[in-house]
Amino acid sequence: MADLFDSGPQNAASPTPTDTGHRPLADRLRPRSLAQVVGQTDVLGPDGPLGVMLASGALSSLVFWGPPGVGKTTIARLLAQETDLHFVQISAIFTGVPDLRKVFDAARHRRANGQGTLLFVDEIHRFNKAQQDGFLPHMEDGTILLVGATTENPSFELNAALLSRAQVLVLSRLDADDLGRLIDRAEDELGRTLPLTDAARASLVEMADGDGRAMLNLVEQVASWRVTDPLGPDALVTRLMRRAAQYDKSGDAHYNLISALHKSVRGSDPDAALYWLARMLEGGEDPRYLARRITRMAIEDIGLADPQAQRVCLDAWETFERLGSPEGELALAQSVIYLALAPKSNAGYVAYKASRKSARKTGSNPPPKHILNAPTSLMKDQGYGDGYAYDHDAEDGFSGQNYFPDGMARPEFYAPPERGFERDLKKRLDYFGRLRAKRSGD
Structure with a gap:
């Protein structure tokens, strides 16, 4: 349990608690061995990464990633105990470069006397790149065994060089x-x-x-x-005052919850979508951010399968702007319900991305001359506009001419599914495809 029984920052081994004075219950129940730690069996069990390391006697530098109160500090302290390493705890919030130098000097002195050091760094993601790089030589020469703790995604917050020298272990919230x-x-x-x-x-x-x-x-x-x-x-x-949910509008939870909301809408589950929307609102998320992301869902995952979906989202957004919170949030909730139950299609999204990719590959090819305007006589002499067929004058209002660059094989970007309004669009696409084939064969 990271930080589960954390007694606060310290730069030396924990003193033995005395029975004098009041001791918080969390301190009195602090585990005295890894076997007493509640939870985290996937990490601490015989087949878990820490269990295997301890059994083989080869403990490496580690980064514990998990929410508050799941055992990060406690496990680090007990690892030092299990491996006979001197335990030093610092917090990245309160520790500067001079403090780090003192910690490294003391660890170097201990190493010269045959004593290793397990350096536990709480909130390690708070250190900047230069400070994180400062750990590397001391990790490499064995001066310290680093155990960092973070509530943020290490992939985003920690240097690649540091991550390459430490194993990331994910600690889960307690069930x-x-x-x-x-x-x-x-x-x-x-x-x-x-x-x-x-x-x-x-x-x-x-x-x-x-x-x-x-x-x-x-x-x-x-x-x-x-x-x-x-x-x-x-x-x-x-x-009792109900504990506020763990939520950081700029942190990992923010991205996890918006991903859960988006995927619940995509998965046509209105109840799950409402739950994740409520979780974000209860956590203090800006409803305008949610309005923008909900509108994006309509464009990306519903598209032309239900053209009305985008309008519903924009109307909900405008309603929130007019009513404010909390009444306006009901409009956002209703738009989420609508999106979750709407027919789903990413055909427009896929077609757009494919067209951008094709444009990057063939970006210098000019349009065919027959669809170019010729406002000057020189341009007419160059053949601009020659042979252009005016579709309104053609049979069925469709000429079937080529509008891609000369010599470019005709691609097919848009492939609508047989769902929602796109079922009708597919019929139109197939109709024009048959006419185009007929015109080219005439």
Whole structure:
């Protein structure tokens, strides 16, 4: 559980806690071995990457990627314990270049005396490129074994050079069973059960939202209450402020949730689409950003299968601008429902991309002369406009002439499916195809 039992930044091995003074429940329940860590079995199990490394005695530098409260700090501290390395913890938020030099000098001195150093860097993505590069020589010569922790996608936030020297391990948010085990441990430590009904206990787990540290903090609050009868969910919510959902409008969660919304619409699931829309709005996302992305979905995934879809999105966008929040957000929700249930087609999108690709390959070829205007006599002498067939004068209003550059094989970019309004467009396309073949054969 990253940061699950984090006692704060430190630049030396953790002191042994004493029993004097109040110790938070999360600190009292800090695991003393990796076997006591709740969750993360995919990483810590015998066949997991850390389990295999420890069994083989070959621990490499690591980057833990995961949300808050899932064990990043705790696991790093226990890895140092398991491998007899001196544990040093710093935070990229509070550490500058002079501090890093001191850390590296101390690690170099320890190494000369036969003691290795596991350097745990919390929020490692906060270091800039030059600071991240500063770790490389000390990782390569064995001065430190680096364990970084980040809540952001390492692919975007960390240097390629650093990532090439460290293995990225993904730590998952704790599930309901994991959080339930934490409650059980807390009750054993406290020597009493929480004054909650089973339904309220389940609500408490939901409030923690996958964060173990938040779970234990909530348990500590509930355990301090003096009540005669177990509390139900409503009484629990009244007494506790619901924890805000983890959401960073410029971070990884932002891109994950908009991807989930887009794919739910594409997958014709209005309920899932509404859920992800609500998640983003509850997290504080700008509704104007959502209006823009929803309109993009209409263009990219529905297109001409339902030409009305784009208009619905634009109207919802304008409605939000006129009504504001929260009433205007209902218009966005209704547009999402419409898109999810609309017929889907990316034929226009695919055709556009294919035409751009073709244009890049044949970008210097001029149009055929018969479709060029000839406003001057010189241009007429050059053959501009010769042989142009005026379609309105042709049989069926269709001449069937070639409009691509001379010598270019006729491509077929647009292939509408048999769905929605594009079913009619396909009939028209096939009709003109037959006429074109007839004209060319005449």
